[in-house]
Amino acid sequence: MTIEVLMPALSPTMEEGTLAKWTVKPGDAVKSGDVIAEIETDKATMEVEAVEEGTVGKLLVEEGAEGVKVNAPIAILLEEGEDESALEGAGSGGGKAKADDAEESDDDSGEDDAPETKASDVSAGAVESESKRQMHTRPAASDPEVPEGTDMVSTTVRDALRDAMAEEMRRDDTVFVMGEEVAEYQGAYKVTRGLLDEFGPKRVVDTPITEHGFAGVGVGAAFGGLRPVVEFMTFNFAMQAIDHLINSAAKTLYMSGGQMGCPIVFRGPNGAASRVGAQHSHDYSSWYANVPGLKVIAPYDSADAKGLLKAAIRDPNPVIFLEHELIYGESFDVPDVDDWVLPIGKAKVRREGSDVTITAHSRMVGFALEAAEKLAEEGIEAEVIDLRTLRPLDTETIIESVKKTNRLVCAEEGWGRMGVGAEISAVVTAEAFDYLDAPPARVHQKDVPLPYAANLEKLSLPGVEDIIAAAKAVCYAE
Amino acid sequence: MATKRSTSSSSSSKSSRGAAKLPVGKEDVLAWYEDMLLIRRFEEKAGQLYGMGLIAGFCHLYIGQEAVVVGVQGALEEGDQVITGYRDHGHMLAAGMTANGVMAELTGREGGYSKGKGGSMHMFSREKQFFGGHGIVGAQVALGTGLAFADQYKENKKVCATYFGDGAANQGQVYESFNMAKLWNLPVIYIIENNQYAMGTSVKRASSEVELYKRGISFGIPGEAVDGMNVIAVYEAAKKAVEHARSGKGPYILEMKTYRYRGHSMSDPAKYRTRDEVNEYRDHKDPIDQARKLIVEHKFADEDALKEIDKKIKDIVSKSADFAQESPEPDPSELYTDVLIETDA
Numbered sequence: 062m063t064i065e066v067l068m069p070a071l072s073p074t075m076e077e078g079t080l081a082k083w084t085v086k087p088g089d090a091v092k093s094g095d096v097i098a099e100i101e102t103d104k105a106t107m108e109v110e111a112v113e114e115g116t117v118g119k120l121l122v123e124e125g126a127e128g129v130k131v132n133a134p135i136a137i138l139l140e141e142g143e144d145e146s147a148l149e150g151a152g153s154g155g156g157k158a159k160a161d162d163a164e165e166s167d168d169d170s171g172e173d174d175a176p177e178t179k180a181s182d183v184s185a186g187a188v189e190s191e192s193k194r195q196m197h198t199r200p201a202a203s204d205p206e207v208p209e210g211t212d213m214v215s216t217t218v219r220d221a222l223r224d225a226m227a228e229e230m231r232r233d234d235t236v237f238v239m240g241e242e243v244a245e246y247q248g249a250y251k252v253t254r255g256l257l258d259e260f261g262p263k264r265v266v267d268t269p270i271t272e273h274g275f276a277g278v279g280v281g282a283a284f285g286g287l288r289p290v291v292e293f294m295t296f297n298f299a300m301q302a303i304d305h306l307i308n309s310a311a312k313t314l315y316m317s318g319g320q321m322g323c324p325i326v327f328r329g330p331n332g333a334a335s336r337v338g339a340q341h342s343h344d345y346s347s348w349y350a351n352v353p354g355l356k357v358i359a360p361y362d363s364a365d366a367k368g369l370l371k372a373a374i375r376d377p378n379p380v381i382f383l384e385h386e387l388i389y390g391e392s393f394d395v396p397d398v399d400d401w402v403l404p405i406g407k408a409k410v411r412r413e414g415s416d417v418t419i420t421a422h423s424r425m426v427g428f429a430l431e432a433a434e435k436l437a438e439e440g441i442e443a444e445v446i447d448l449r450t451l452r453p454l455d456t457e458t459i460i461e462s463v464k465k466t467n468r469l470v471c472a473e474e475g476w477g478r479m480g481v482g483a484e485i486s487a488v489v490t491a492e493a494f495d496y497l498d499a500p501p502a503r504v505h506q507k508d509v510p511l512p513y514a515a516n517l518e519k520l521s522l523p524g525v526e527d528i529i530a531a532a533k534a535v536c537y538a539e
Numbered sequence: 540m541a542t543k544r545s546t547s548s549s550s551s552s553k554s555s556r557g558a559a560k561l562p563v564g565k566e567d568v569l570a571w572y573e574d575m576l577l578i579r580r581f582e583e584k585a586g587q588l589y590g591m592g593l594i595a596g597f598c599h600l601y602i603g604q605e606a607v608v609v610g611v612q613g614a615l616e617e618g619d620q621v622i623t624g625y626r627d628h629g630h631m632l633a634a635g636m637t638a639n640g641v642m643a644e645l646t647g648r649e650g651g652y653s654k655g656k657g658g659s660m661h662m663f664s665r666e667k668q669f670f671g672g673h674g675i676v677g678a679q680v681a682l683g684t685g686l687a688f689a690d691q692y693k694e695n696k697k698v699c700a701t702y703f704g705d706g707a708a709n710q711g712q713v714y715e716s717f718n719m720a721k722l723w724n725l726p727v728i729y730i731i732e733n734n735q736y737a738m739g740t741s742v743k744r745a746s747s748e749v750e751l752y753k754r755g756i757s758f759g760i761p762g763e764a765v766d767g768m769n770v771i772a773v774y775e776a777a778k779k780a781v782e783h784a785r786s787g788k789g790p791y792i793l794e795m796k797t798y799r800y801r802g803h804s805m806s807d808p809a810k811y812r813t814r815d816e817v818n819e820y821r822d823h824k825d826p827i828d829q830a831r832k833l834i835v836e837h838k839f840a841d842e843d844a845l846k847e848i849d850k851k852i853k854d855i856v857s858k859s860a861d862f863a864q865e866s867p868e869p870d871p872s873e874l875y876t877d878v879l880i881e882t883d884a
Contacts, residue, residue, distance in 0.1 A: 069590025072806035073597075093583055094602075094800065094821060096814075105808040110801075112587045132591055202883065237692070263692065269722070274681050274715025281685015284670055285620070287692055308675050309682060316661035317671070318654035319877040353878050377880040405882075 063147050064113050064138040068122075070131040071100065071107045078102045079127045080135060089117045097136070115140050118148050202404035204368075213394035221363035221395055222252050222328075222384065225370035226290060228400070230260055233288060236374055239266040239275060240292030240329075249294045250330060250389055276302030276327070280309045283325040283379075290374060293329035296345050296383065303348075310379035311354030326373045328382035331359070332423065332474045333522055335387065339510035344475030346422065349381040350451040350484070356405055357452040359383040361426035362393035365449055368403030376405060385424045408455035410462070414442035417468040417532045420459060420485055422448040425472045425523070432528035441536055451481060459485060460493050468535040469501040472528050477505035499535040504528050562775055563613075565839040571613060571770050572830045573848055575605035578629040579827055580856045581638055582801075585628065585645055588860060589805045594645045598659045601629035603800040606826035607732055608633040610773025611700055611793075614781045618695070622670040622683040623702035625660035626732075626799075630702065634669040636662075638859035643866045650866030654873060677710030679703060680729070684716040687727035687790075698726040698784045700777075706737025708751050717758045717790070724789035728780045729755070731794045732767065738803040739811040752794035760790050767795030768824045771833070798824070 068078065079101040085091060091111040098109040115138035122135045129135065139147055216224070230236045237260075242249045244257040244267040257265040268275040272293065279289040293299040299306065306327060313321045332344040349357045356378055360366045366384070373380040395401065411426060412433050421429040426447045433443040444462050448454065463469050469489055471482030482503035489501055507521045533539070561568065582600040589598050601608075604626075612633040615621070623630045631641050636652065644651025644662050652662040660674040670686060673679040683701025690697045707713060708731055720727050731751045735742055742749050752762035761783070765776040773795065780791035798820040802809040809817075834840050840848075 067591060069587075070592050071590070071808075073595050104806075105810075107802075107808040110586075112583045235692075269715075269718060271715040271718065273712045274684075274719060277678060277681020277712060277716065278685035278688055278719060281622075281670075281682035281687075282689045282692070283685070284682065285686040285689025285693075287689045304675060304678065305681065309673070309678055313661075313663075313671070314880065315877045316653055316657040317663040317877075318652065318656055319880075320653075320663050320665050321671070322880050356879070376882060378882075 062140065063118060063143065064115055064140060065134040066097070066109075066111070066136040066138060068129045068131050068133045068135050069100070069109060071102055072104065075102050075131060077128050077130050080122050080124060080129050081106060083120055083124050085117045087117050087119055091115060091117060091138070111138070113138060113140075116143075118143075118145060203407060204403055204409070205398075205401075207396045207398065212397040214397050215392045216363045216367075216395045217390055217392050218363050218366045218384070219250065219252050219389040221367040221393075222370055223254055223256065225367045225374070226253070227256060227259065229371055229374040230256070230264060233374075234264075235286065236288045236290065237264040237266065238290045238292065239268055239279060241268055241270055241294050243267060243292050248292070250386060252384075252389065253292065272298050272302040273305065276305040277309065279325055279327075280305050280323060280379075283310070283323045284313075284321060288324045288374060290326045290328060293327060295334075295341060295386070296329055296331040297341050297343050299327065299329070299345070300343075306349070306355075306379070306381065307352055311352050314378070315354060322377050323379045324377045326370070326380045326382055328370070328373075329384060330386040330389070331383035332385055333387070333506075333511060336513060336515065336518060338513045342511040344473070344506070346383060346451055346473060346475055347480045347484070349383075350454070350481060352452075354379065355452060356380045356450070357383065358405060358450050359423040360449055361388070361423055361447050362391075364393060364395045364401070365403060365409070365447070367395055368401045369405065369449065371400075371402045372405050375402070380405075383423060388424050388427070403449075406450045406453040406455055408449055408458040409447045410444060410458065411447045412443065412445040414444035414466065416442045416466055417470060417536055418444045418446060418459065418462040418466045419470045419472060419528060419532060420446045420448055420482075421472040422451060422481070423474065425474055428523070428525045429472055429528055431525045432532065435525070435529055436532055439538070441532060441538060443532055448481075454484070454488075456485075456488050456492070460489060463489050463493050464496045467496055467498040468532075469497070470504060470528060470531045470535060471501060472504040472523060472531075474523060475506055476508055477503050478508065480505055499537065502531040502535050504531050561771060561833075561837070562778075563771070565837070567613060568771075568830065568834060568837070568839055569848075571609045571774075572827070572834060573852065574609045574612075574633055575770065575827050575830060576848065576852045577638065577855065578605045578609070578632050580852050581632060581642070581859065582628060584856045584860050585642065586801070586805065588642075588646065588863070593864060594659070595647070596658055597625070598645065598805045599626040599803065600799070600801045600805075601626055603820060603826075604732060604734060604767065604795075604797045605629060606770040606773050606830075607730070607767045607795045607797055608702075610770040611728075611730055611777040613770075613774045614777035615698070615700060618668060618697045619781075620668045620670055620683070620686045620690075620697065620699040621702070622679045622686060622699065623672070624676065624679055624704060624707060625672070625674050626704070627660065627662065627672045631662055631664070631667075631669055631672075634664070634667045636664050636667050636669060638855050639862040642859040642863035646863040646866070647868065648863060648866035649869045649873075650862060654877075655869040656873065656877065677703060677707040677712050680707065680710070680713045681716045683729075684720050684725060684727055687720065687725040687784075688723070690726050691723070696785060698728060698781055700728050700730060702730045702732055704737065705731065705733040705735065705742050705751060706740070706745070708733075708754060709737075709745060714754075714758075717755055717760055720790040721755075721758045721760050724787060726784040726787070727790045728777070728784050729760075729790060729792045730777075731792065732797055733794055734797050734799040736799070736803065736811065738807070739809075741811070750794070752792055755790070755792045760792055762792035762794065764794045764796060767797030768820070768826045768829065770826055770830055
């Protein structure tokens with residue numbers, strides 16, 4: 062059986078090329094790897110190597126021929142024991158087996174008659190609604206009931222987070238904590254205080270200042286069967302490591318066809334601190350919430366911080382857990398129950414109201430609640446939704462609320478462009494357009510790097526007054 | 540000590556005819572020959588399918604470097620992990636993954652290791668302890684260090700073979716990883732596959748210190764340069780490195796001096812080097828030719844038996860190409876699977 066040499070594609074986009082030069086002639090013996098021709102494309106000249114052993118029987122394309130289509134036969138090789146008589150009939154479709162299939166299913170797909178190429182070409186509409194389903198999962202679970210008579214213990218957010226890690230480390234010995242100053246220093250913000258004493262240096266690991274490296278080490282350890290909790294001293298420094306958070310942690314399950322689960326939590330303070338300037342004050346909520354393959358949590362109070370961090374550590378997926386330095390020291394009640402775990406992907410209505418829906422997460426929830434109290438004094442009843450999880454986003458709770466209030470204000474600490482509020486506004490506009498009595502409003506940081514000067518910092522960050530103003534605007538109140 | 544060249548101490552490098560004492564027996568040499576040949580033929584076939592438009596995107600062939608993975612794999616034991624960059628087909632075949640599954644991933648089909656969702660650069664097999672297949676230059680170095688961290692944590696006496704190229708050797712995270720690996724004495728072997736070109740840039744043009752095995756010195760990590768075209772030399776160096784890591788002494792660096800015959804990827808015309816340079820390797824240093832010579836010298840197999848092996852390999856590869864074309868494209872419903880592991884919540 063003769064072997065056809067086909068015009069090769071030398072790049073993902075090449076469709077045809079020029080056969081610039083033959084470096085063999087009929088009768089030459091070739092072995093795999095020998096250069097047999099040179100081909101020119103619009104980008105480069107490339108050498109074509111033989112991939113089979115044999116004797117050149119016939120050259121089917123002349124030197125200098127232009128516009129030779131990819132996959133067209135260009136030469137015929139004779140296999141061991143064959144002579145020229147084998148050439149008869151070859152070159153016109155005789156000796157090709159697999160190449161044929163390729164041409165039919167790949168080359169002519171412009172005609173749209175190949176069912177398998179059509180199959181992957183799902184209509185845009187179908188993809189859109191599917192993607193909605195995917196991104197904003199409807200959470201099945203709701204918060205666990207707190208039995209009547211349960212003690213409520215006033216706890217700082219800082220200690221609630223520590224308690225969550227300690228409980229999960231007691232429960233599962235593959236859980237460990239790593240990061241800068243988490244062990245001997247007891248945590249840069251004291252969130253890991255006491256963990257080293259209880260669990261020892263094997264499970265509470267001080268790393269060098271090497272975010273890119275230890276984020277990768279953490280992901281590798283998760284691939285290797287552990288459950289790392291990786292602390293970033295702040296998420297500002299995680300920008301050095303973001304490649305591993307996204308390319309390694311978030312995408313590998315998909316790229317491996319479901320084999321490479323990555324049960325890891327990246328946690329630490331996110332967003333503005335106090336007078337630390339632009340590089341230490343960045344809110345990354347929308348960055349991470351943009352990425353499929355991640356779960357993104359940003360709790361406000363101590364009970365949520367504890368219940369959601371425990372859930373995050375148990376989750377088989379990579380979780381970005383965004384804390385806030387300025388609420389670490391605030392105290393809130395935490396139910397004194399054995400195992401306080403909250404569902405990921407479920408928002409919480411913090412205050413009921415009939416006139417306007419305000420969404421917020423992390424520290425902005427406090428501002429939204431304060432704004433709601435002040436608005437109530439002026440006769441506007443705001444419903445405050447604490448998003449708690451940004452991905453998957455609990456759109457159901459938001460939409461249900463807007464159907465009732467007909468007005469929406471989205472508050473976040475970060476920049477507004479392409480932000481969390483932009484996403485919520487788009488979802489509500491698409492899914493509850495007929496219920497809206499005003500265009501959704503967004504409250505966010507001013508579109509500048511966060512300044513250091515006290516007055517400018519204050520002007521830049523969103524606060525209670527901004528939320529009140531936005532709520533009044535969508536209510537068309539003075 | 541940290542910078543000894545294995546070639547000077549290796550008994551196998553003395554090419555006294557027929558009498559060279561080998562560190563391994565006939566079975567190993569024949570098996571390695573077969574493995575290298577499988578990789579060579581597989582890659583040639585992949586190149587061919589790429590030319591036919593059946594494989595798309597980026598496709599980096601391993602031709603020329605076969606002795607590196609095969610020799611290292613020979614020094615590993617079951618349960619040890621392997622992780623590498625995007626020139627990964629050879630590593631997968633050496634780790635025991637099937638030619639069918641790898642080729643079908645190259646064609647983006649359901650029967651591929653990642654169900655067609657990963658492609659040439661992103662394949663994995665938990666069963667064979669192969670952890671990818673990573674497309675970001677240098678990322679696998681930190682990840683491999685993390686796999687070794689897990690080994691140490693679990694006290695399972697396993698090691699992680701972490702491969703990267705001369706290009707990745709200039710990435711910052713490589714040194715962050717070296718530092719932690721030695722700081723914690725993690726059981727990791729760093730194998731630098733120095734094929735002399737990072738895409739089109741030669742080591743000389745990119746590296747202030749071209750002896751890459753010295754890159755661990757400031758971390759206290761021993762390193763060695765190895766003739767990466769000689770599977771026996773690779774095996775001996777790897778064996779020593781693996782024993783070092785497994786015994787708790789921490790990481791080890793092996794710089795494999797090797798060469799890729801093809802371009803960086805399929806669309807690289809490789810104009811940055813001469814044909815003579817390529818031919819010098821291909822004609823005089825080819826790892827498969829060297830192994831074949833060894834087999835003949837030691838009378839491990841005669842010409843007929845070698846032909847039999849050729850035929851067997853050709854058959855495996857040809858079947859994998861058939862499988863890779865017959866396996867259907869993934870079902871459209873696969874678009875939304877494997878984004879997250881499903882949970883109750």
